Amino acid sequence: MPTVKDSKDTIESMAEAEFARFRKAWEGVANRYHCTIIQNNFEQPFFRLMGNSDVSDIHGRLNYINRLNEMFYGYSQNHETFHIHDCNYQASVYGIKRWADPADWYRYKYAMAVSAIPDFAFSLSHIIKSIYGKNKKALTLDLDNTLWGGIVGDDGPENIKIGQEDAVSELYSEFQEYVKAHKDLGILLTVNSKNDEENAIAGLSRPDSVLKPDDFLVIKANWENKDRNLMATAKEINIGVDSLVFIDDNPAERAIVRDSVKSSTVPEVGSPESYIDVIDSNGFFEVTGISDEDLKRNEMYKANLARQQVEDSFTDYGEYLTSLEMKGEILPFAPMYLARIAELTNKSNQFNLTTRRCSLSEIEQIASDGRYVTLYGKLTDKFGDNGVVSVAFGHVEGKICDIDLWLMSCRVLKRDMECAMMDEFVRLCRERGVTTIVGHYYPTAKNKMVKDFFTDRGFTMADEDGDGNRLYELDISAGYENKNRYIKVNP
């Protein structure tokens, strides 16, 4: 820590040296373990030697700590697998004078009061959960007294509380702003409200409503039970019902949904003035890096719903696929997609043969390891870009390529993408002189749909053990016939 006697240059080099010490540790860990790193920032001290100047004077401890924290953030901005845990924020929320407990420190060497540890741990868990792709994906919102004050069906859209006319309206407007900002982060928005649909639309169509009908991917405004609406919403968007966070002002509605949908997330949001705090503190949507996929997610899901409608209008499925004018980009792992690839390995459960989870560091290593055959698959059609939707890699030993991982996002199911991926995979293997491809199916509670994936691709089952783990082989020494018919690959 600097003292008032230190010159500007001395303090500067003290900070540099301190930062270098940390950076060396991070680099050491990263090189040795190829793991994700989470670093606490420094929380502000509970006392201020220089009083108010402690924050602004370069000799102040607080000024010094903020300077170090800034250096940490700079490192984090340049390293995708390095995350800052905002311990400083946690300490402020808890109260820095209660957080700092000299007795606990000197007796037990606990860096914070024992009673602050649960809050600290909860906050840290958000980052870990996010890295493993366990964030929630959608906010499902009630309308009356949740997104606006009053009951639109009874009061009429002109009388609900929204806009800037009075305190209550301003409060709901702020909440709507908060919700809308989630859309930009790639969080899907849907409505689940007991209302006539035209009243719901009328409320959202008010000129001073921040959220418009168009902001919502699905609007369920009807008299069906909300638990059923929630299930139906998840099914329509094709995501797990456990990925939805349901927000409703009515404790009875919350209880019904919570009781009937066991995997649902229904926070106790309290009164309107605490909605934002409750949603925020739960870290449902903790950001650990924003991918292009995130930014485009709402558009992608909208395109999906449009595709569904077109599909319904064709009687011949092949004609429908042709009409989609699909283009595939199927290539070895490329730097700009590694984050998305790691994300998919952690998120995909259903169309996933081995359910192997990989951190970004592992994927980086595999991408640069010459023993691996790697592929990512990106699919575009006339409705839009689906982004990277399929990932596969296997390691080559002699004339055998053993598939370690094969997965695909369910939103492109039955589009011939799995065939296109296999065609490319086989082509790459043949280029390397591989004669046999080995595949594995490891059953989980969720991946039954791909039980016969390898059989369908022309593999022969070589073994199955008592737990249902299967081993497959495909002999490609005599050639291989491409199976994909509808996707133009790497045009």
Add this chain to the structure above:
Amino acid sequence: MSREEIYVKLNEVFQDVFDDEDITVTDATTADDIEDWDSLEHINLIVAVERAFGIKFTMGETTSMKNVGAMVDIIAERAG
């Protein structure tokens, strides 16, 4: 609060912290008498006792307590 009442509550805390319903402590009990009473469990114990009686030991007290009797002396004085 009498020493007897304190002991009733204190025994519950000990049994809970060390997950052993057979534990009964006396004035003379020390860390040597309870197998799992290591430095980490000591922290949990102190925090649990503080919570149960709604008191906070000072640093000097926690480092100078020689046995459970000394702890009870402080609780009796503090918890009123």
